[in-house]
Every structure is written in C-alpha cells, then in structure tokens.
Amino acid sequence: xxxxxxxxxxxxxxxxxxxxxxxxxxYAPVSDELRAxxxxxxxxxxxxxxxxxxxxxxxxxxxxxxxxxxxxxxxFAELAREVITAARxxxxxxxxxxxxGDGERERELLGRDSRAxxxxxxxxxxxxxxxxxxxxxxxxxxxxxxxxxxxxGSFHHVAIDNVAAAREATAHLLSLGRRRVAAIxxxxxxxxxxxxxxxxxxxxxxxxxxxxxxxxxxxxxxRFHRRQGAxxxxxxxxxxxxxxxxxxxxxxxxxxxxxxxxxxxxxxxxDVAVVGMDDIEEGQYSTPSLTTIAPDKKEIAxxxxxxxxxxxxxxxxxxxxxxVPHRLIVRESTTGQVPASPAxxx
Amino acid sequence: xxxxxxxxxxxxxxxxxxxxxxxxxxYAPVSDELRAxxxxxxxxxxxxxxxxxxxxxxxxxxxxxxxxxxxxxxxFAELAREVITAARxxxxxxxxxxxxGDGERERELLGRDSRAxxxxxxxxxxxxxxxxxxxxxxxxxxxxxxxxxxxxGSFHHVAIDNVAAAREATAHLLSLGRRRVAAIxxxxxxxxxxxxxxxxxxxxxxxxxxxxxxxxxxxxxxRFHRRQGAxxxxxxxxxxxxxxxxxxxxxxxxxxxxxxxxxxxxxxxxDVAVVGMDDIEEGQYSTPSLTTIAPDKKEIAxxxxxxxxxxxxxxxxxxxxxxVPHRLIVRESTTGQVPASPAxxx
DNA sequence: TGAGGGCTCTGCAACGATGCAGACATAGTG
DNA sequence: CACTATGTCTGCATCGTTGCAGAGCCCTCA
Numbered sequence: 001x002x003x004x005x006x007x008x009x010x011x012x013x014x015x016x017x018x019x020x021x022x023x024x025x026x027y028a029p030v031s032d033e034l035r036a037x038x039x040x041x042x043x044x045x046x047x048x049x050x051x052x053x054x055x056x057x058x059x060x061x062x063x064x065x066x067x068x069x070x071x072x073x074x075x076f077a078e079l080a081r082e083v084i085t086a087a088r089x090x091x092x093x094x095x096x097x098x099x100x101g102d103g104e105r106e107r108e109l110l111g112r113d114s115r116a117x118x119x120x121x122x123x124x125x126x127x128x129x130x131x132x133x134x135x136x137x138x139x140x141x142x143x144x145x146x147x148x149x150x151x152x153g154s155f156h157h158v159a160i161d162n163v164a165a166a167r168e169a170t171a172h173l174l175s176l177g178r179r180r181v182a183a184i185x186x187x188x189x190x191x192x193x194x195x196x197x198x199x200x201x202x203x204x205x206x207x208x209x210x211x212x213x214x215x216x217x218x219x220x221x222x223r224f225h226r227r228q229g230a231x232x233x234x235x236x237x238x239x240x241x242x243x244x245x246x247x248x249x250x251x252x253x254x255x256x257x258x259x260x261x262x263x264x265x266x267x268x269x270x271d272v273a274v275v276g277m278d279d280i281e282e283g284q285y286s287t288p289s290l291t292t293i294a295p296d297k298k299e300i301a302x303x304x305x306x307x308x309x310x311x312x313x314x315x316x317x318x319x320x321x322x323x324v325p326h327r328l329i330v331r332e333s334t335t336g337q338v339p340a341s342p343a344x345x346x
Numbered sequence: 347x348x349x350x351x352x353x354x355x356x357x358x359x360x361x362x363x364x365x366x367x368x369x370x371x372x373y374a375p376v377s378d379e380l381r382a383x384x385x386x387x388x389x390x391x392x393x394x395x396x397x398x399x400x401x402x403x404x405x406x407x408x409x410x411x412x413x414x415x416x417x418x419x420x421x422f423a424e425l426a427r428e429v430i431t432a433a434r435x436x437x438x439x440x441x442x443x444x445x446x447g448d449g450e451r452e453r454e455l456l457g458r459d460s461r462a463x464x465x466x467x468x469x470x471x472x473x474x475x476x477x478x479x480x481x482x483x484x485x486x487x488x489x490x491x492x493x494x495x496x497x498x499g500s501f502h503h504v505a506i507d508n509v510a511a512a513r514e515a516t517a518h519l520l521s522l523g524r525r526r527v528a529a530i531x532x533x534x535x536x537x538x539x540x541x542x543x544x545x546x547x548x549x550x551x552x553x554x555x556x557x558x559x560x561x562x563x564x565x566x567x568x569r570f571h572r573r574q575g576a577x578x579x580x581x582x583x584x585x586x587x588x589x590x591x592x593x594x595x596x597x598x599x600x601x602x603x604x605x606x607x608x609x610x611x612x613x614x615x616x617d618v619a620v621v622g623m624d625d626i627e628e629g630q631y632s633t634p635s636l637t638t639i640a641p642d643k644k645e646i647a648x649x650x651x652x653x654x655x656x657x658x659x660x661x662x663x664x665x666x667x668x669x670v671p672h673r674l675i676v677r678e679s680t681t682g683q684v685p686a687s688p689a690x691x692x
Numbered sequence: 693t694g695a696g697g698g699c700t701c702t703g704c705a706a707c708g709a710t711g712c713a714g715a716c717a718t719a720g721t722g
Numbered sequence: 723c724a725c726t727a728t729g730t731c732t733g734c735a736t737c738g739t740t741g742c743a744g745a746g747c748c749c750t751c752a
Binding site (some may be wrong): 351352363364367373395396397398399401402403404408624687 | 737738739740741
C-alpha cells in the first residue's frame with residue numbers, strides 16, 4: 001500500500017538517505033554520476049515524496065481553507081474559483097468547506113478538534129458566527145474574513161463598499177423615474193450586518209433625492225435564495241400600491257423575484273424594474289438579463305489571498321478593512337435594452 | 347507562532363507526554379485526579395493537536411481531493427456540495443481543485459510532485475486526460491472517476507447511463523410530435539466519450555421511432571457553456587429547415603440556446619422545445635423553466651465516496667462501472683406548462 | 693505470604709522527511 | 723610538504739504525534 005520512502009531509494013542506490021533527499025530537492029551539489037544513480041533508483045521505484053512528512057518537518061502545509069456557507073450558491077462558487085486560482089499562483093492549494101450557514105458548523109471550525117490546525121490560514125465567509133466569538137476562540141491560525149461586515153476590527157476583512165453599492169443600485173432605479181422602489185433582503189438582526197448596510201445605502205439614495213421610504217416596501221428575507229426572492233416579490237405584489245421597481249440584495253433573490261413577476265403576468269422592466277447584486281453569470285443569460293452590482297471577484301480573491309499570505313508570513317500589521325471595487329452593470333431588467341456589448345455575452 | 351505541543355502540556359501538568367496524549371484522545375484509563383490536572387493544563391495552554399503530525403504517524407490524512415474542470419459550472423458546484431456532505435458524514439474533508447479542463451493541469455495531478463500524495467483518495471472528473479494515461483501514471487492513491495466514460499475498466503467509475511438518459515430525453519421530444527429534433531453538444535473526438543454516448547442515445551430514440559436523423563441537426567460544441575449553446579442554436583436557426591426541438595447535452599447549453607431563441611423572437615416551446623441535462627437549480631427558475639434529465643447527484647456523491655472509502659480501506663475488489671439513477675423532469679420548456687408541483691419550486 | 697492480575701502511567705521508537713554539522717577526499721596555495 | 727579551501731556526501735537529531743512494551747503499584751485469592 002504505502003509507497004517507497006527515501007530510505008528504500010537510498011538502499012537501492014547505495015547512498016545515504018540525505019543524498020536522495022538532496023537529489024529530489026535539487027539542494028546541495030551532487031556529482032553527476034551519483035545523481036544519475038539516484039535518479040535511476042527514484043524512477044525504478046517510482047518514488048513520491050510524502051508531503052505530510054515534509055509538512056510536519058517544515059511546519060507548514062501549503063494549504064489554506066476557504067469556508068463558505070454554500071458552495072452551490074453561484075456567487076460563492078465563482079468566488080471559490082477565483083480563490084483557488086489566486087492561491088495556486090502562490091503555491092497554495094485550497095480546501096473548500098461549507099457550513100450551510102449553520103452557526104454550529106461555523107463554530108466547529110474554531111473548536112479544539114477542528115481541522116483548522118492543518119491549514120496555514122483560513123478564508124472565512126461567516127454567516128452566523130460573530131467577530132466577537134471568532135476572537136474569543138483565538139485560533140492560532142491566521143484568518144481573513146470575506147464579505148461579512150465586522151466592525152470591531154479584530155480581523156483582516158475584504159469586501160466591497162456595501163453602502164455605496166446599494167446606494168448606486170437604488171439611485172439607478174430612481175434615475176429611471178421609478179418612485180416606488182422596493183428592497184428585498186433586509187436582515188434586521190445581529191448577524192445581518194451586510195444586509196443592513198445595503199438597506200442603509202437604499203435609504204441614502206432616497207434621502208439624496210428627497211424621497212420618503214415606504215417601510216412596507218422593505219421586505220426582509222432569512223436567506224438569499226431564489227425561493228425567498230419569489231416569495232418576497234409575491235408579497236410586494238399583494239400590496240395595495242405595488243412597487244414599480246425592486247432592488248434585491250443579491251442576484252438569486254432578483255432571479256426569484258423576476259420569476260414571480262413573469263408568473264404574475266407582469267412585464268420587466270416595463271411594469272417592474274429589477275436590480276440584483278453579485279453579477280453571477282446566470283444573470284447575463286436570464287430573460288430578461290439582469291442589471292446588477294458587480295463586485296470585482298478576482299480582486300476580492302486576490303486581495304484576500306495576498307493578505308492571508310502576509311499574515312502567514314508573520315507580518316503582524318494591524319487588521320485592515322479592505323474595500324474592493326464594484327460597478328453597476330446595466331442590462332435589460334432595468335432598461336429593457338441590452339447594453340452596446342455583443343448579443344451573447346461572454 | 348507555533349502553538350503548545352503535547353510536551354509543553356506534559357511539562358506543565360508534570361506528567362508524561364504519553365499521558366497527555368491519552369487524555370486528549372480518551373484512550374487508556376486515566377485516574378480522575380490526573381485527568382483533571384492534565385485537562386487544566388490543556389485548557390490553560392489552549393492546546394490544539396497538530397493534525398499533520400498525527401496524520402504522519404497514522405499514515406492517513408483524513409482528506410480526499412475532488413478534482414473538477416470548473417467549480418463555477420453549476421453542475422460541478424452542486425456535485426461538490428454533495429461530495430463534501432457525503433465525505434463529512436464519513437469523517438473526511440474535501441480539497442476541491444479545478445483543472446479548467448486543461449489536460450496539462452489534469453496530468454499535473456499524476457506527476458511526481460503532485461500534492462495527490464497528501465490525500466487518502468481522489469475523486470476525479472477528467473475532461474482531457476484518458477484512462478490510459480491515468481493508469482500508466484499509476485498513482486498509488488485510490489481513484490474513483492466521476493461522469494466521464496472510461497471503458498477500459500481500470501478504475502471505479504460512477505455515472506448515470508448516458509445512452510439511456512439521452513434516449514429518454516430525445517424520445518420525450520419525439521413523443522410531443524416534434525420531427526426535427528436537433529442535438530447540441532456532440533464531441534466526435536477522443537476525449538468526448540460522454541458526449542458520444544449521448545449522441546448515440548439520441549440516435550437510438552430516432553431509430554426506435556423509425557425516423558431518420560438529419561446529420562445537420564447534430565451540432566458539436568467544444569465546451570458545455572451557455573455561450574456555446576447560444577452559438578449552436580443560432581447556427582441551427584440559420585438552416586433552411588430549422589429544428590422544432592433541441593436536446594442539449596447539458597443545462598447550460600440549453601439555457602444558452604433558450605436565450606438565443608428568445609432573442610430571435612421565437613417562442614419556447616411553441617416554436618422550439620428545449621431539453622437539457624443535469625437538473626441544475628437554475629433551470630427551475632429560468633423563463634421558461636427547463637425540462638431536463640436529472641441525475642441523482644446525492645447518490646452519485648454518496649456512491650463515489652463510499653467506493654473510494656472502500657478502496658482506501660484496502661478492499662481490492664475489481665474496478666466497477668457503477669450506474670446511478672436518473673429521471674426525466676418535464677417543465678415548461680417542452681410542454682409550456684408547469685408540472686403539478688407548486689408554482690415556486692424548492 | 694506470595695504469585696497473579698488489574699489498573700495507571702511511562703519511556704522508547706517510529707512515521708518520513710529536512711536542518712545542521714561535520715567527515716572525507718581532492719584541489720589549490722605558499 | 724603542510725595547510726587551507728572546496729566540493730561531495732553522510733549521520734544524527736528533530737518536527738509532534740502515537741504504538742508498544744513494560745514498570746510500578748495495589749489488590750485479591752489460594
């Protein structure tokens with residue numbers, strides 16, 4: 001079962017273990033003759049270094065973990081892809097784990113028997129666990145947080161400017177002349193920090209136009225899936241004065257909302273305009289295509305990995321709140337027209 | 347930086363290293379008094395076991411790797427989710443890696459310096475690399491293949507019955523009275539085995555009805571993304587006699603094709619009916635919702651993990667070709683009506 | 693009373709690799 | 723020729739943990 005070790009190769013080539021190691025790693029100078037002999041033995045036995053042993057000796061594993069709520073949520077899948085790519089560029093591999101947004105599962109990560117110690121660092125996109133808890137558990141492993149707003153500055157944190165993004169999305173709808181703009185996705189409780197930031201951006205946009213917010217148009221949702229988006233939209237349509245536009249806190253909610261609108265026989269954007277957030281690929285191909293706020297995912301991933309590498313390297317600079325660019329992408333769901341770009345987006 | 351080790355705890359509690367280890371693992375009987383003393387020391391130092399060392403000693407890592415072409419392709423993301431869940435149930439964590447369908451990247455996995463040795467087993471969904479190569483590289487790590495058809499029986503392999511699935515999808519279209527049924531996604535070359543199986547199912551369905559296949563209706567695509575689906579559909583619409591139905595080899599192709607149809611001002615399914623394959627969540631919410639072949643992903647994941655665990659455990663039973671159930675799910679894109687199920691699917 | 697048997701607890705060796713210091717042979721230098 | 727410098731190669735210790743064998747100790751029972 002177990003493969004040959006350095007010892008086996010050494011015996012076969014009649015050299016010391018250390019020399020074989022040197023050949024494998026190209027370290028110390030080795031005479032051509034000996035190198036050839038060792039190489040032959042390596043090939044014959046098809047030696048593969050035991051990375052676990054190497055890791056133990058070197059005190060690092062070359063692995064980081066990425067923890068997201070749900071991997072099959074497109075935003076996280078797309079983010080995971082970028083993280084894996086960014087990490088690979090730096091010689092790291094990524095273990096992906098999902099918590100299902102379950103606080104228990106998130107806390108497990110910090111527990112005594114967690115596998116966290118196997119990794120050189122953690123990228124965490126927490127849903128339920130608070131920064132306070134994270135800090136209290138005082139993991140020894142460097143951590144960088146993604147997306148979730150954590151205000152107490154205990155950890156490095158990479159995200160877009162949620163307030164500004166929400167403000168721009170809402171302003172876009174207002175600029176189209178819509179006057180009853182709904183918001184889907186508020187989470188007015190402790191762990192809904194990101195959602196609250198977006199709500200506050202939504203309010204700011206109204207305030208800047210001197211408009212009142214009709215509180216009934218703000219629909220909270222416990223989660224950010226299509227199902228909740230559809231349900232929230234149905235609720236909004238049942239109002240005496242239904243909205244003429246809706247800003248959804250992510251694209252899945254928006255897609256669910258659009259589905260509900262279509263079912264109700266309403267036209268998008270003529271009757272109701274829709275904006276999402278995340279710019280998942282699906283929104284480019286939906287009917288109609290979805291106007292959205294696009295966070296720079298590549299940049300998020302790259303930055304997060306960079307900062308994590310720095311921490312792993314031992315740089316003890318104070319935890320930073322890092323903002324990553326975003327931009328509004330206008331598509332059919334608000335203007336009814338495709339942008340100038342080609343008919344079939346990439 | 348590095349946390350306390352068993353030695354540190356032992357020194358503090360004034361016991362042997364071995365005893366601390368016993369307390370941590372609950373192994374040998376330890377007197378209550380000593381246990382308490384050791385536990386106190388553990389708590390004070392906030393000891394965390396070094397899993398790398400433990401792995402080295404025990405010869406296993408408790409990790410398996412899942413290698414897919416692209417994590418942000420919904421099918422793979424959904425599959426990854428199930429694999430992670432299934433593996434966790436068995437005490438394993440999953441490292442997810444993606445190859446971008448790049449043969450080079452896939453081959454890297456088998457190379458001398460690959461990290462594959464760090465894992466107890468590999469779940470591989472290869473795109474470019476052939477079974478022949480896989481076998482030649484003779485990795486020492488147990489491997490289970492997912493999805494791709496490998497006929498030479500060198501490895502365990504878990505997949506649906508692609509021929510039957512494609513036949514059923516096509517038969518469904520024919521049973522609706524469609525007579526010019528196109529196929530999008532053929533790959534008539536060495537590494538397109540799965541696609542070829544589907545084409546053969548498509549042909550079988552025609553043959554059983556005594557119908558001729560118009561070869562111009564079979565459109566190959568190098569990849570299985572929305573973009574290719576849209577392009578292929580446009581190509582089909584340009585034919586003198588365009589199709590009245592299309593079977594796409596996965597859901598993304600189908601979604602792309604639907605987008606092209608909508609753009610061309612055609613109605614689905616009235617003018618052209620569409621069937622996909624994979625049952626990704628997006629297809630439930632598209633407009634119209636997508637008829638598709640649903641592979642039992644949970645079952646695929648569970649079976650694959652089980653078989654892999656068996657191999658890891660040392661069971662040397664011969665490589666098996668394992669078929670997992672699938673079923674046709676009829677939605678609006680072929681019948682124009684939602685099935686009896688609730689308006690908003692889960 | 694003394695051999696035998698549990699119960700606790702300990703120390704040594706080992707997993708497979710690398711860091712380090714030094715051995716040995718050869719070459720270069722005055 | 724003696725002495726240092728250089729280039730190769732080796733052995734030992736070590737990373738943090740667990741497997742194994744056994745040392746004490748107390749208790750039991752013939």
